[in-house]
Amino acid sequence: MANLENIRIVLVGPLYGGNVGSICRAMANMGLSELVLVAPSENLNLAEARMMAVAAGDIFEKRRVVATLEEAVGDCGLVMGTTVRPGLYRQHVKTPRDWAPAILASAAVNPVALVYGRENSGLTNEELAICTNLIQIPSSPDYASLNLAQAVMVCIYELYVASGTFELPVEKSSECLTATREQMFKMWREMLLDIGFMNDEKSDHMMLGIRRILSRAPLTTDDVNILMGIARQMTWKSRQKDNLQ
Amino acid sequence: MANLENIRIVLVGPLYGGNVGSICRAMANMGLSELVLVAPSENLNLAEARMMAVAAGDIFEKRRVVATLEEAVGDCGLVMGTTVRPGLYRQHVKTPRDWAPAILASAAVNPVALVYGRENSGLTNEELAICTNLIQIPSSPDYASLNLAQAVMVCIYELYVASGTFELPVEKSSECLTATREQMFKMWREMLLDIGFMNDEKSDHMMLGIRRILSRAPLTTDDVNILMGIARQMTWKSRQKDNLQ
Known part of the structure; x- marks a missing residue:
């Protein structure tokens, strides 16, 4: 679906290849294909990334690597940041389900970026300031912080469902008269x-x-x-x- | 929330410790705590599981290990199987979002099991037959198969959202008059x-x-x-x- 293809995953400073690979697979599962890494760790384990991408290795090989968040999102309209911490710049947050219709509508016009921070420290305030809107994923206050690949999955799963492209298999046998x-x-x-x-x-x-x-x-x-x-x-x-x- | 605590994750024949650990973290993120492994691989990497569980190590340490699916779900009412393949026993599938209200209602009365198969081959027909209902996660027909930990996350995220326990942070400053x-x-x-x-x-x-x-x-x-x-x-x-x- 065209709108999903216009949604870009931007990972800022990712540390672990396994997460990046899992994200490639999640993207293929949910109809996305464009991955940008901003200043990834020099120790990013490429072999682990390829292993976790499984059949989505093409998304990993086609990844773009840039130095700054500005470069990654310069051509985008909406820039959605993700955060688990409330605070400065973080008042106007909505859930991925709430944002999904606006993201899909915007992606019909311009590329949309979903931006995710480092595994250990998230996005900086400077990076959050570049984002036009913020996403918070519903999670337990007892342990709110999701694994990076899981956070990406929840967001793009919501977009895939909202895109309306999925249909359950049709019953082979209809309801009895x-x-x-x-x-x-x-x-x-x-x-x-x-x-x-x-x-x-x-x-x-x-x-x-x-x-x-x-x-x-x-x-x-x-x-x-x-x-x-x-x-x-x-x-x-x-x-x-x-x-x- | 009591209903969420009555929902059990059952992994049949898991192969990779990293997935099991990621699932523990996802469970803590979404308010679940009970994990049962059915005949896990003898090579399951425990260190990797503990590493990926991060702050949810207690869920991993409290895991129950049993030999058969029957043992894992004997005291449950609803037994929800997950599948990506259509076929025998697989006609009455619904999405996690469609099932969520019924699962939460049932969990108020009896434990409910969410059952996930092996990373490489899923659940057997015999195992699917034990399940009372089937879940199919919406995903692209081009690459329908989710990573095990991602599949668990999508299902329990839907349950957490449906439980209505999550609230977005309140605006510090209200809308201007x-x-x-x-x-x-x-x-x-x-x-x-x-x-x-x-x-x-x-x-x-x-x-x-x-x-x-x-x-x-x-x-x-x-x-x-x-x-x-x-x-x-x-x-x-x-x-x-x-x-x-």
Whole structure:
């Protein structure tokens, strides 16, 4: 989707290759592809990055490396900073879910940057000042600080969901029609009488229980065919035994 | 929050300590604490797990290790399996966001298990059959498979958000009252006339532009005080210069 492709992940001073690689994979999972590293650590473990990127190695190989945040976001409209600490510049924060529609709308016009700070110290006040808006990820006050790759994942997952591109797999078998379902209950009633599970007097009450169990979630036509097959076979077996006696 | 504490993360056959540690941290971030490993790899790197858990090492140390999935979930009501592949047993899948309310409601009564498969092969059909429901995380069809720790994070982040426990920090300064804002615009008008930025004839039109710029987002009382201070100082400076000439 075009809007997602126009969203850039900017990592300021990343220390660990594993995180950078995990972020590449997360980006591929959520339809993003543009990664910029600002002054990454000289000790960034490239082998670890490639290992954690798994099948998203192309995003890592195409990464851009620049010296300053200004260079990384000069051509962007919205520049979204992430922070876990309240304080100066940090009053107008919203959650990733709240920001998602505005980010996608802006990405239809200009590149949008999502900016993440160093693993150990986040973004400086100077870097936060360059950001046009701030994101705070909901997390427990007892341990608010997310791993860098996890923080990126939560934000871009929200963008992917908000983009509306994802659809759950379609049911192979649609919800069963009432007439078929009632036919199935009729067969079960006969079968349960036949095998002596209930007598005629108790049957209405018992069938309410059976209906309750089998109606708690929607039944597909496939489901009902299986249930009718059981009733049919059980009835046949039960009568066969009676005939043998 | 009690409901979150009743949600158990069950990892079946995990291979990598780094993932297990990252999951401990994610759990602490999202208010969970109970981790069960089913037949973990004998080569699971414990040091790596402790390193990636960072401040959530207590969750890792308190982990329970069992031999089978049945043991891990025997006392649970809902057992949610995660899968990326459609197929047998996989028709009734929903997203983590769709499932979240039902999971939280069930966790108020019985423990709920979220079950995740091996990094390389997921859950077997036998393991999926034990699950009462299935979760599929929205992801790009081009690279649908998330890292294990990322998959856990997305699910429990959705639960944390749905639990309603998180609140954004309150604005220190509330939205400015209209009377104060209008006073500020009056001061800016006088100042912009004073310094010769505009003349009287153009001033109404120009002030509409200024209003548009300053009204695009809500202004707090603090913001308006800063803007009034600028106008006041500029007017003073401008008149001082005029007096010196």
